[in-house]
Amino acid sequence: MQVLVRDNNIEQAIRVLKKKLQREGVFREMKARSAYExxxxxxxxxxxxxxxxxxxxxxxxxxxxxxxxxxxxxxxxxxxxxxx
CATH class of the missing domain: 1.20.5 (Single alpha-helices involved in coiled-coils or other helix-helix interfaces)
Known part of the structure; x- marks a missing residue:
């Protein structure tokens, strides 16, 4: 996964990265893997x-x-x- 940082705007790049991770389901998978099922x-x-x-x-x-x-x-x- 890749996020471009434009004009040294780190905050915007972080927002874009979080949105991409959310869309891919990374946060949901991390939560599921935090405890044994x-x-x-x-x-x-x-x-x-x-x-x-x-x-x-x-x-x-x-x-x-x-x-x-x-x-x-x-x-x-x-x-x-x-x-x-």
């Missing part, structure tokens, strides 16, 4: 994650097909209005 707990967790992924996939597919409404969007502020 029994094989039975690992199987249960992986099965629950698979169920969650399958439900999310089915929900997105149903939304695309128009069977259920999609997520509600926040209205955009009109001219002269302040968002918030």
């Amino acid at each position: 029994k094989p039975s707990e690992k199987r249960a967790r992986e099965k629950a994650e698979a169920v969650r992924r399958a439900r999310k996939l089915a929900r997105k597919k149903a939304q695309r097909e128009g069977l259920i409404p999609g997520p509600k969007r926040k209205p955009l502020p009109g001219p002269g209005r302040v968002a918030g």
Whole structure:
């Protein structure tokens, strides 16, 4: 993984690095590896994650097909209005 530091701006480079690490799941893996996980707990967790992924996939597919409404969007502020 590589992060470019522009104009000696270390703070921005650190923010970019943290975002990349977060996206890759490094922090989640570090937390999981900090303590021993029994094989039975690992199987249960992986099965629950698979169920969650399958439900999310089915929900997105149903939304695309128009069977259920999609997520509600926040209205955009009109001219002269302040968002918030």
